[in-house]
Amino acid sequence: MKKFTGFCFLWLMLSARALYAQSGGNNLQFDITDGYQRENFHWSIAGNSNGQNPNIFSELKWTKIGGQSLAASMQWNVYQKFSLYADYIRQFITSGTVNDSDYSTDNRSGNTYNETFDAGKGNTQGWALGAGYQLIKNGWLNIIPYAGYTNNRQSLYLYDSDNRFPGLNSSYQTKWKGAFIKAIASIKLIERLKFNADITYNQVSYNAQGNWNLITNFQHPVSYRHHANGYGLNMNVALVYTVSNHIGIQAGAGYLYWQTGNGTDELYLNSGEVDKTQMNGAFRNGFRMFGGLIISL
Secondary structure (H helix, E strand, C coil), X not given: CHHHHHHHHHHHHHHHHHHHHHHCCCCEEEEEEEEEEEEEEEEEEXXXXXXXXXXXXXXXXXXXXXXXXXXXXXXXXXXXXXXXXXXXXEEEEEEEEEEEEEEEECXXXXXXXXXXXXXXXXXEXXXXXXXXXXXXXXXXXXXXXXXEEEEEEEEEEEECCCCCCCCCEEEEEEEEEEEEEXXXXXXXXECCEEEEEEEEEEEEEEEEEEXXXXXXXXXXXXXXXXXXXXXXXXXXEEEEEECCCCEEEEEEEEXXXXXXXXXXXXXXXXCCCEEEEEEEEEEEEEEEEEEEEEEEC
16 A cells, blocks of 8 residues: 555656646646545335335445545646646545345335345545636635536445355445536635635436346346436545645545435346336445645646
8 A cells, every 4th residue: 555655646746747847837736645534325226116116125235434545636727717627536445334125115114134244345436627717816815616527436345254145245336427516715824824625516427236246046247237317515625734835734524425316226137137126316425534745836
């Protein structure tokens, strides 16, 4: 992990030097952080395509999936008040659990199956590219809105470290992708101390696939697929202490909330049949604590 972090830092610094040389001295800022992220995530399906019989037939809940979170972003003032934006974040999941429950009657009653498994591996990641225009820039306040495209993924697992279910290694892979709008603000508090904040709204399509590896009458490696539309909110705040004209030290926290509306669940059977039912939505929320550097050129 230390080698990976060092490689990322070196790559960002070399990229910054190259871009700075090409831009003829335009403003360029890198935001590099390391921290801890923890999320909860769940989805459910109904018994049929009308959302009935019962309204919640099967439900999966990943709880407290946490681990190290590395992130980097760039803002490049390419011409007058116009800027480009890019970011990347990756969480390495090392802890968490997942509960699998089935029901025979509406509103989570008539429980027919209830097991909790390990979920302490996998990752979440996301990237975004956009362009923006500087609305305000003076001695104490700076605000830039951006718009662009984002792609976020989760690679989640369901396994049993106690060997109650030998060979269990089921997986669920998600893609949340679409357009985003973002606002970044920086407020000068005192001479060397700033308060930074950003908020992002994402309008996305949701596609996921699962592999329930021990169920023999399901196809593998894709046992089922989910499709829906949704949105996501990301918010971050940080205090930044300016060490020099080019280096700042920061510490902060962030929150995320993503969800979809109703969608479709397609189950692929070994017989070749495809069973379709209603997916009742996917829901994701979590927080992140971080520290790092802001490098300005």
